[in-house]
Amino acid sequence: MAEGASSNWPVMSIAEANAALAGPGSPVELEDAVIGGVAMKVYRNAPPTIPFILEAAADQFGDRTYIVYENERVTFRALHLASRRLARALVSDFGIVKGDRVAVIMRNYPEWPLGFYAALSAGAIATPMNSWWTAEELEYGLSFVGVKAAIVDAQIYERIRGMLERLPDLKHILIARECVEDIADPRVASLNDIVGHPNAWADLPDAGPSGVELGPDDDATIMYTSGTTGKPKGALATHRAVISNMFNSTTCQARMYLRKGEPIPAPDPDAMRGTLLAVPFFHATGAFAILIPSALRGDKIVSMYKWDAGQALPIIEAEKITSVGGVPAIAWQLLEHPDRDKYDLSSIQVISYGGAPSAPELVSTIKKRFPDAAPGNGWGMTETCATATLNIGEDYVNRPSSAGAPPGAVEIRICDPEGRDAAPGEVGELWCKGPSNCRLYWNRPDATAETFRNGWVVTGDLARIDEEGFLYLVDRAKDMLIRGGENIYCIEVENALYDHPAVMDAAVVGIQHKILGEEVGAVVQLKPGKGATEAELRAHVAGQLAAFKVPVEIQFLNEPLPRNANGKIVKSELRQRFKARA
Secondary structure: OOOOOOOOOOOOHHHHHHHHOOOOOOOOEEEEEEEEOOOEEEEEEOOOOOHHHHHHHHHEEEEEEEEEEEOOEEEEEHHHHHHHHHHHHHHHHHOOOOOOEEEOOOOOOHHHHHHHHHHOOOOEEEOOOOOOOOHHHHHHHHOOOOOOOEEEEEEHHHHHHHHHOOOOOOOOOEEEEEOOOOOOOEEEHHHHHHHOOOOOOOHOOOOOOOOOOOOOOEEEEEEEEOOOOOOOOEEHHHHHHHHHHHHHHHHHHHHHHHHOOOOOOOOOOOOOEEEEEEEOOOHHHHHHHHHHHHHHHHEEEEEEOOOOOOOOHHHHHHOOOOOEEOOHHHHHHHHHHOOOOHOOOOOEEEEEEEEOOOOHEEEHOOOOOOOOOEHHHHHHHEHHHHEEEEEEOOHHHHOOOEEEOOOOOOOOEEEOOOEOOOOOOOOEEEEEEEEOOOEOOOOOOOHEEEEEEEOOEEEEEEEOOOOOOEEEEEEOOEEEEEEOOEEEEEHHHHHHHHHHOOEEEEEEEEEEOOOEEEEEEEEEEOOOOOOOHHHHHHHHOOOOHHHHOOOOOOEEOOOOOOOOOOOOOOOOHHHOOOEEEE
């Protein structure tokens, strides 16, 4: 029995709790619908669009702080006013029409949510991109989906300015937080000239709506996610899909109370909650599972220039943060920081995470050091718009290895290689269906057909489901590792190694790491008569890929890398060569 749980816990099964929450009158009531030709359950009371949520938050929570960054504080009303002004400019001054792609590429500044909401309000497809990407990776991201306007910070602009002639579709670049008077390019403008400094957004006149009509099934976002080919794919999601992700999470949280036999707390509009944002906004977690739900609830988001657990501790105390997490690495760093006891962290109510493998002992450590906080872990992916399952409270304490059971709107199944249902309890490939799934991969009909099948997302994850429906992830069928929540596809790093003239054979594997989950390791065989050092190969990869993809350790083999009968490298043997890191 879980610590603190009643003697008769659970008082109802997962199926009973899901059914109770799906019924008439429930805030997360379900109804039958046909979306994109596929029959599924959808959330009856879900807001129609993402901009609608910000507008409602501005009306209900107006002067409450929404975004905090260092000494900049932006209220819900202020962000709404600024996003309206920018949306009107995108439409009237920059010629953005419904369906155009508008990229947002920068650190977690207040201008990130501004650009995101404004692009959506203008009817554009908001296209966040990884601000850690190299110039070449950014060029690919901008060109592949035909981005028409990009909202960037100065660092990103410097990274892409040398390639602008190769991006004919990119007509406008808005630079945040910097003066652009010395830039002669007519495509470049200052975001500050349109909306001013974040602390002054509250004084902007209301520019009114953009005039673009939006509906739940209009396209909203393209989030880049890599595939086994190593090239990023753009996962296209609708407003309904993005919003359904947070209703998935809300359902699972409400289910926690029903399982305990307690009434579900009524929403308290006066409750002051705050999340310390430890992941980038450009992740599905940051944008879909934190930014938008916070607007729905009236919660504050506090961001940092760069994540640092030591700097986060005084922020948690000063801002009375109630929710922290993002990926397991963040939770571990806070729990084990030597200065943890020097600060008042009693405001923390939730420590949740996902996006990377987590050790079962993490939940017990959380309960030991934060006994009043609810630990949470979930599963989702870019293609499911973040949260598909959530394990929280007593369920998580009792099943610390599980990613949770799905809410009533989400179906999961375990399939054999032919797509047939595996026997109960058997390991197979995880398939997921629900209103939070993306529609397709942009301009990739081949990959779309492989991954999106009649409403199901074929995940590539190997998993099993227990007798009550709890999901257990076993491995990843796709050749990928996850470092601190960042997906790294092995073939991409291997290709960079192969590009070195001395490398004959190469394989990339994950090295277990207590904090980051995994780090990048590589094993190479050099060509006869050729030489290269570990430092030389690491520098070579760093010249092509983002820093987090560079192997932390490279080992050399004089003989060929081990392969099976089909010629595939036996990576299980190679992983044994590396020692886990603390």
